[in-house]
Amino acid sequence: MLEAGGEEYLRAGALPHMWCPGCGIGIVLGALLRTFAELEYAKNEIVVVTGIGCTGKADDYLSTNALHVTHGRALAFATGVKAYKPGLKVVVIMGDGDSVTIGGNHFIHAARRNIDLTAIVINNFNFGMTGGQASATTPGGKFSSTTLYGNPERDFDVSALACVAGANYVARSTPYHGWALKQHIKEALCKKGFSLVEVFSPCPTNYGKYNEMGDPLKMLNWLKEKGVSREKYEQLEEPEKEDYFAIGTFCDRNSPDFNSRYEEIRARATGKG
């Protein structure tokens, strides 16, 4: 259970929200706003960048600065904001379509640059808003509106991708693990460099329906049962691993971020370094 707080970052009159009953997006947004409050962020120092789709609607409800941009390009716009105004706190909220399907290339390069922003990827395993089509995170063999007989492709491990591409902080949680989710968001916001919090939050309306996962309560219980610590996950035998997923922190390091390296080079180039 999460505590109250963060209402000051909501836009007056914007509620009720558009998300389906049982969707995890609202829980993630609530955790983010409570973390803003805990860190005492001023509204005008925050920029929330979103793309398209159900998760891309998150900025509609915020009273912070916000940029709502084209599909798959949220990280590209956010990179521009951070490069131009390094003092701003930039948070990018994306689904799996924006982050690693349509926007996959931007995701890899944002992590590689180690640009100082926080990406929150709400991984619902499909394109929810447009009817549940397969995305780059729909697991192999699973069903969607475009893979009615099973997905022939393999899925991206979003967290692993960010770690190997060079992110400074990477963690995974779920809407069921609300307290841990908020702690990960806090650690990500406080980390200099590219930080990612991936949230496994399967879409009840489409992915859950096509894969017969039951109602949203059953899906929350599925997250509770299947999400295990990294240590426990590593101890599982190979076939068992397919039934579970790891949650927790996957990498936490302090490599220099893009803006710091850029400033060093600029100082050298102008004879001030």
Ligand code: SF4
């Ligand atoms: S379609 Fe799926 S992801 Fe979109 S709001 Fe509904 S439950 Fe959430």
